[in-house]
Amino acid sequence: MINKLYLDDLTIGDIFVNNDSYEVTEEEIIAFAKQYDPQVFHTDPEKAKETFFNGLASSGWLTAAISMHLTAKAFPIAEGLIGANADLKWPSATRVGDELTIDITIVDIVPSKSKPQQGIVTYETVTKNQHQEIRQICRANILVFRRPTE
């Protein structure tokens, strides 16, 4: 088990990876979409063939959720991942059979001027499938605390 990380433990350029992958099934793509993104290219494999995606495609929000699942395991920030914002790009759509993995790079660290015990960390998570096709790039800002001094 990796120790929990504080602001003091992070350096720009640090990389975190998750050695697990997450296999995306037709069932999960359809179930997620029926609940949260009910569009035909996400819910109906047959009708999806006649759309822009030429077949069933995952909702980008499912790609985001799976990427979070992988990130939570790979990036053990002490007080948890408290996100203020996130910028997402979806260069291509996640498909049935994708085995998604992530890597995380620390992009910026800005200690707070008014609250010396905390700072904002910017990190970029790249989500790829087993063929190295990039399914998502997510750049997020999180609140990270300094190691308690007591």
Add this chain to the structure above:
Amino acid sequence: MINKLYLDDLTIGDIFVNNDSYEVTEEEIIAFAKQYDPQVFHTDPEKAKETFFNGLASSGWLTAAISMHLTAKAFPIAEGLIGANADLKWPSATRVGDELTIDITIVDIVPSKSKPQQGIVTYETVTKNQHQEIRQICRANILVFRRPTE
């Protein structure tokens, strides 16, 4: 039923609303988090009291997914909502009992120079609860097609 919208039908400043709301339950917050964002402030109402959030908070990715659910019904783009990217801000966390609603504003429209039959539309979705607390601001770019001429 609203007619399906093409690029020609949209103007900067147009507003779309969803008159439905989406009630967020403890069950959904926990179930989503166990699958996609397994952190104690999203999965355990008791332990969450001792965290930054002072109680159970929704994953921001669930707020995003619910906002998509509401957007899909309110914003009837002809070929579907084909997202290239999205920038999310979470000014506050979604909580149990929130009744989320959205409004969508068209922020920009850029016809493609190389592909005259399509363009990129930027829209901003603001997600609020019943007390007008803003839970999410999402600015997204989607691909939108012109009305077929035949």
